Amino acid sequence: xxxxxxxxxxxxxxxxxxxxxxxxxxxxxxxxxxxxxxxxxxxxxxxxxxxxxxxxxxxxxxxxxxxxxxxxxxxxxxxxxxxxxxxxxxxxxxxxxxxxxxxxxxxxxxxxxxxxxxxxxxxxxxxxxxxxxxxxxxxxxxxxxxxxxxxxxxxxxxxxxxxxxxxxxxxxxxxxxxxxxxxxxxxxxxxxxxxxxxxxxxxxxxxxxxxxxxxxxxxxxxxxxxxxxxxxxxxxxxxxxxxxxxxxxxxxxxxxxxxxxxxxxxxxxxxxxxxxxxxxxxxxxxxxxxxxxxxxxxxxxxxxxxxxxxxxxxxxx
Numbered sequence: 001x002x003x004x005x006x007x008x009x010x011x012x013x014x015x016x017x018x019x020x021x022x023x024x025x026x027x028x029x030x031x032x033x034x035x036x037x038x039x040x041x042x043x044x045x046x047x048x049x050x051x052x053x054x055x056x057x058x059x060x061x062x063x064x065x066x067x068x069x070x071x072x073x074x075x076x077x078x079x080x081x082x083x084x085x086x087x088x089x090x091x092x093x094x095x096x097x098x099x100x101x102x103x104x105x106x107x108x109x110x111x112x113x114x115x116x117x118x119x120x121x122x123x124x125x126x127x128x129x130x131x132x133x134x135x136x137x138x139x140x141x142x143x144x145x146x147x148x149x150x151x152x153x154x155x156x157x158x159x160x161x162x163x164x165x166x167x168x169x170x171x172x173x174x175x176x177x178x179x180x181x182x183x184x185x186x187x188x189x190x191x192x193x194x195x196x197x198x199x200x201x202x203x204x205x206x207x208x209x210x211x212x213x214x215x216x217x218x219x220x221x222x223x224x225x226x227x228x229x230x231x232x233x234x235x236x237x238x239x240x241x242x243x244x245x246x247x248x249x250x251x252x253x254x255x256x257x258x259x260x261x262x263x264x265x266x267x268x269x270x271x272x273x274x275x276x277x278x279x280x281x282x283x284x285x286x287x288x289x290x291x292x293x294x295x296x297x298x299x300x301x302x303x304x305x306x307x308x309x310x311x312x313x314x315x316x317x
Contacts, residue, residue: 003284003302006309008040010047013307018067018237019288019299020075023090026290026299026309027075027097029067036061039090039097040309051097052088059099061086065112066170069290076102078113085113085121106139109164114173116194124171124181126164131190132171132179134197145199146190151209161223162214172240178272180245182235185227186210189235189247191274203274208234229254233261235268239291244277245270246291246298263287263303284310 014032021027025048028038036052053060064077064086074089083105089098102115110125119137127133131146148163150156155163169183177194187207193200211228218224233250240246249266257263263285269278287307289300291314298312 001280001282001312001315003282003310003312005304006040006042006045006299006311008045008047008309011038011040011309013038013301013309016287016301016307017064018077019301020067020069020290021292021299022075022088023073023092025090027067027088027090028301028309029064029077031063036064037088037097048095052099056082058101068112068114068172070115071175076115078105078110080111083108083110085115087115103137103139109161111164111168112171114171116173116177120197122171122173122179122194124169126161129160131164131167131181132192132199134194134199143198145192145201149186149188149206149209155209158214159223162225165223166210166212166225166227169235170238172238172245174240174242176242178240178242180238180240182238182247183210184234184236185212185231187234189245189270189274191245191272202272205270205274233264236262236264237286237288239289241291241293243271244293245272246289248286248289248300250285260285260303267298278315280312280315282312286310 014030017031018029024043025041035050039048062081065080068076070076076087078085085102086099087102091098110123113121113123116122121135123133127144130144133141134143167183171181173179179192181190189205191203212225215224215226232253235247237248247268248264250264252261254261265282265285267280284302286300286302291298296314302310
């Protein structure tokens with residue numbers, strides 16, 4: 001697939017951490033900018049500005065895990081350092097982003113939390129040995145599901161907290177309650193469905209387990225893992241619809257590519273039964289992406305050589 005550069009004057013990116021469609025434009029998360037977010041108006045091909053001050057204040061951000069699409073105008077994000085969920089909405093009348101804190105969290109082992117439905121939240125983390133949980137409006141878990149993977153009994157004996165770190169990834173939930181989770185350092189795709197506040201497993205696609213060792217240099221009570229640098233990074237990002245799952249895949253190892261291992265040159269396409277429908281090869285690897293099926297466009301950020309906003313036509317099928 002051939003890319004096209006979207007030329008936006010004044011858009012300067014440092015370390016992109018996510019991109020999502022929001023209103024008539026794109027919200028781009030940037031860990032190395034003065035502010036946390038950039039907003040680009042796609043219709044006008046215009047850089048609107050930076051939003052989301054960084055800091056400890058009530059309306060500020062430290063480290064959102066990812067950007068989650070919520071509806072056509074709203075994007076949410078879980079700030080793992082502040083342990084709170086924020087909703088971001090584009091105010092087209094005043095040409096600015098509005099953000100509000102939806103929920104303060106107390107579970108330090110929540111990696112990502114997403115608002116879902118009426119007064120519910122879905123999380124990925126380490127919840128009493130489970131990968132996923134549904135929470136009520138008070139943050140109380142009402143259901144848990146998903147045991148962290150292990151390829152044999154030796155891995156099973158590793159602390160669940162270290163396995164949780166080894167099998168981190170990206171979670172997405174559709175408005176109808178379909179949940180997808182893809183791991184970064186193992187080639188695995190988990191597919192669940194939310195039914196009446198319960199998590200029901202539909203399919204787990206396992207192509208490769210993680211290869212890692214617990215790191216106890218900080219003491220036996222600390223949790224950290226070291227991955228095998230000879231093996232490739234797998235799924236870096238996800239974009240989902242009610243019919244399809246788009247998984248951004250690297251296939252590069254640290255041994256061969258260094259930090260460029262995180263640049264992803266492939267997009268796997270699955271249905272919700274876990275069947276692979278397509279594999280797209282990109283002429284320019286992406287750091288993060290989002291898929292706009294309605295417009296038939298894949299948006300992403302690529303190093304070219306500086307972080308650059310690009311797009312690809314979504315193949316018709």
